[in-house]
Amino acid sequence: MKVVKFGGSSLADAAHVQKVIQIVQSDPERKVIVTSAPGKRFAEDVKVTDLLIKYANAIINGSEASTIVETIFDRYQQIGSGFDVPKSVLDDIKAKLIALPTQSYPNDDYLMAAFKAHGERLNAELFAACLTESGTKARFIDPSEAGILCDNPNGATVLEQTYANLANLSYGEERLVFPGFFGFTLDGNIATFARGGSDITGSILARGLNADLYENFTDVDAIFSANPKIVPDAQPIHKMTFREMRELSYAGFSVFNDEAIIPAIQGQVPINVKNTNNPNLPGTLIVPEKDFTSKKPVTGIAASNRFSALYLHRYLLNKEVGFTLKILQILYKYDVSYEHMPSGIDDLTIIFDRSQLDHDTIKKMCHDIQIELNPDTLDWIDDYAIIMVVGEGMRARVGTIENIIRPLAEHDISVHMINQGASRISIMLGTRQSDADAAVKYIYQHFFKEDPSVNQLEYQAEV
Ligand code: ASP
Numbered sequence: 001m002k003v004v005k006f007g008g009s010s011l012a013d014a015a016h017v018q019k020v021i022q023i024v025q026s027d028p029e030r031k032v033i034v035t036s037a038p039g040k041r042f043a044e045d046v047k048v049t050d051l052l053i054k055y056a057n058a059i060i061n062g063s064e065a066s067t068i069v070e071t072i073f074d075r076y077q078q079i080g081s082g083f084d085v086p087k088s089v090l091d092d093i094k095a096k097l098i099a100l101p102t103q104s105y106p107n108d109d110y111l112m113a114a115f116k117a118h119g120e121r122l123n124a125e126l127f128a129a130c131l132t133e134s135g136t137k138a139r140f141i142d143p144s145e146a147g148i149l150c151d152n153p154n155g156a157t158v159l160e161q162t163y164a165n166l167a168n169l170s171y172g173e174e175r176l177v178f179p180g181f182f183g184f185t186l187d188g189n190i191a192t193f194a195r196g197g198s199d200i201t202g203s204i205l206a207r208g209l210n211a212d213l214y215e216n217f218t219d220v221d222a223i224f225s226a227n228p229k230i231v232p233d234a235q236p237i238h239k240m241t242f243r244e245m246r247e248l249s250y251a252g253f254s255v256f257n258d259e260a261i262i263p264a265i266q267g268q269v270p271i272n273v274k275n276t277n278n279p280n281l282p283g284t285l286i287v288p289e290k291d292f293t294s295k296k297p298v299t300g301i302a303a304s305n306r307f308s309a310l311y312l313h314r315y316l317l318n319k320e321v322g323f324t325l326k327i328l329q330i331l332y333k334y335d336v337s338y339e340h341m342p343s344g345i346d347d348l349t350i351i352f353d354r355s356q357l358d359h360d361t362i363k364k365m366c367h368d369i370q371i372e373l374n375p376d377t378l379d380w381i382d383d384y385a386i387i388m389v390v391g392e393g394m395r396a397r398v399g400t401i402e403n404i405i406r407p408l409a410e411h412d413i414s415v416h417m418i419n420q421g422a423s424r425i426s427i428m429l430g431t432r433q434s435d436a437d438a439a440v441k442y443i444y445q446h447f448f449k450e451d452p453s454v455n456q457l458e459y460q461a462e463v
Contacts, residue, residue, distance in 0.1 A: 003032045003211045003269075005180060005202030008039020008047055009219040010276035011123060014082025020127075021134050023217065023279050024175065030215070031171070032205055033138075034180045035127050036198040037119025038075045048075050048119040049181075049195075056115035059101045060108050069097050076126055085129040093122045106189060113153040113182070114190040120179035120198060128177040137174040148183035148204065156191035158183060158204055158263070166208025178205060199260035207267030214269050216256055217276045223248075223284040225300045226444045230437045235448060237299060239285045241292045244299050244390050245271075247426040251302035251388035261286070294393030296455045297400050298447045302388045303436040307339065308354045309384045309416075310366070313347040313377035323373065324348070330368045334361050339386075340428070342419050347377075349417060351384065351430070384416075385436035387429040389443060393457050395424035403454050404429070407442035 006020050024030050037048040051072045058065040073094050080090050100118065105111040124140050131138035147165025150156035162183070180198020185191050193200045199216060206214035222236030223245075242265045249258035256273065264271050270291070274283035317323055324341070327350070331338060340351040362380060370378055394400050401418070404427060408415060417430030431439050447455040 001031045001209065001211050002027070002029045002213045002215055003034065003202055003206040003209065004030045004215045004217065005034040005198060006036065006276060007198070007216075007218045008036040008049075010039075010217050011035055011037075011079075011127070012039045012041045012045075014079050016276065017079055017082065017127065017130055019276055019279075020217070021131055021136070023276065024131065025134070025136050026279075029212070031175055032209060032211070033127070033131075033175055033177045034198055034202040034205060035120055035124045035177060036180050037123050038079065048072060048123070049116055051075075052115045052119050053112070055100070056112045059115075060111065065101070073097055076122060079123075079130070080126055083130040083133045085126065085133055089126060089129045093126060096122060106187075109153040110189050110191075113156075113192045116154075116192050117179070117182035117190045120181045124177045124179035131175060131177065138177050139171075139174050140177050140179075141169075143179065143183045143201075144188070146178065148201070150183035150185060150191040150193070152185070153189065153191050155194050156183065156185075157193075158200070159186075162204060163208045166205065167210075169209065194257065194259065196257035197260075199257040200263070203260045203263040203269075203271075206269040206271075207263040210267065211269050214264055214271045216271055216273050217279070218256070218273065219275060219277060220273075221275045221278055221281050221283065223273055223300070225298075225448065226440055227302065230303075230440050231444045234444065237284050238282060239287060239292065240299050241289045241392050242286060243289060243423060243425055244392060245286050247388055247390040247421070248300045248302045251304040251386050251428075289392070292392060294391065294396065294457065296391065296457060297393045297397040298389055298391040298455055299393075300390050301440050301443050301447075302390070303385055303440045305385045305433045305436055306354050307384045307386050307430075308352050308357065308362075309381040309430065310350045310352070310369070311347065311377065311379040311381060312349075312369070312373070312375040314373070314375045315346050317343070317348060318345045326372055327369060330365060330372065333368070334365050336361065336365065340419060342417055349430075351386070351417075354382070381416075383433050385431050385433045385439075387431060387436060387439050387443070388426055389429070390426045392425050394427070396457050401427060403446060404443055407446040408439055411438065411442050413439050413442070 010016055010020055039047045055065055055068045076093050077090055100115055128138040128140040146169055149159040149162045180201035182190050182192045202214055224234040225237055226234040228234050245261055268288045271286040272283055338350050338352055342349050366380055389404050413435045415429050419428040
């Protein structure tokens with residue numbers, strides 16, 4: 001049995017929904033279908049989820065919202081009119097949209113979550129009707145019926161009990177259509193995952209229903225070995241491991257939500273990323289490590305500019321007991337998590353995800369560190385990018401670091417930090433943000449284009 005998830009662009013209009021229906025009908029194993037809300041039909045279009053956020057904000061601020069309700073409803077009507085869905089289905093969608101402000105919510109966070117979730121909830125109802133009209137019996141299943149339990153209204157995490165609930169879900173001949181992106185709190189309120197969270201629902205269902213495969217249909221042919229915006233002819237990755245995907249998504253491989261892979265890993269369910277517009281292509285298969293034999297040292301290269309770093313220097317730092325503890329206490333005080341902390345004999349760099357920090361927090365945090373730890377140098381470095389070079393085969397080949405650094409040196413790109421993960425399947429580099437794209441390009445060229453032997457495993461070293 002396969003769990004199949006379709007992203008917002010795959011369900012953006014009737015023509016796309018038609019393709020999705022063909023994909024579902026072409027394989028009887030595609031039993032469980034997860035839908036996103038209708039996404040963008042063209043570059044300037046607005047996703048239904050963003051329209052619902054606007055609707056929620058209008059209600060919170062007491063503003064007029066009828067125009068926005070019409071705009072949202074039009075999206076569903078356009079899809080429904082491509083199929084002969086009963087009028088009652090569309091009437092029901094409209095009624096539910098209009099009724100959203102009349103429901104009671106514990107607070108505005110829950111109100112926001114409930115409004116957002118209706119993008120997928122109404123789309124799943126509509127999709128089940130379209131599929132049934134097209135000759136394949138389908139049933140809409142609400143996360144409350146399936147027992148998908150989460151902990152907080154926005155940016156929720158799934159509760160373990162969900163998997164026991166899903167194991168009890170019985171199904172027969174018909175296909176099951178689940179809305180992605182949300183579950184329910186123990187109090188029975190709607191809670192949404194992070195943006196892009198329909199991927200998470202798909203993964204939870206794949207684990208909970210013990211699927212053989214989780215197919216994730218999107219609008220790209222595969223995951224590529226480098227961002228095609230930087231390297232236009234980057235090779236598609238045919239097969240990679242869960243670990244490789246985790247490491248790459250960390251530095252911006254954003255094909256699907258990076259939390260989404262975790263339930264699939266826990267259930268050891270392989271993921272196949274495929275293109276709705278090109279469903280016969282193999283896409284990218286992401287598998288457990290035990291099902292993978294590496295043929296080359298480097299699978300993919302990614303870069304992200306979303307980082308900042310704090311550099312501290314003080315003599316004999318390595319001898320001082322409790323230095324890092326004091327820093328961590330300060331981070332804890334400001335509720336800040338860090339990404340990495342490479343250290344040397346007299347110095348230490350702490351790398352942060354910039355999106356969680358505002359100017360004021362940085363100022364206060366640096367001030368406390370200066371007072372409590374009295375470093376000789378304290379520099380806040382806003383201009384920080386991380387490059388990840390990832391490959392399961394890396395540990396079976398000597399000299400990968402040299403091959404990463406050489407093209408950078410040849411192009412005068414300086415490297416501020418190098419860190420090889422304990423798993424030995426990734427090497428992380430810190431560079432200036434303005435160098436990041438060029439670094440990806442030159443490393444890619446060196447491994448994938450200039451000399452094919454650089455990215456081949458000649459022998460299996462000790463692993
Ligand atoms: N509709 C939600 C979003 O736009 C979730 C998803 O599409 O996966 O973030």
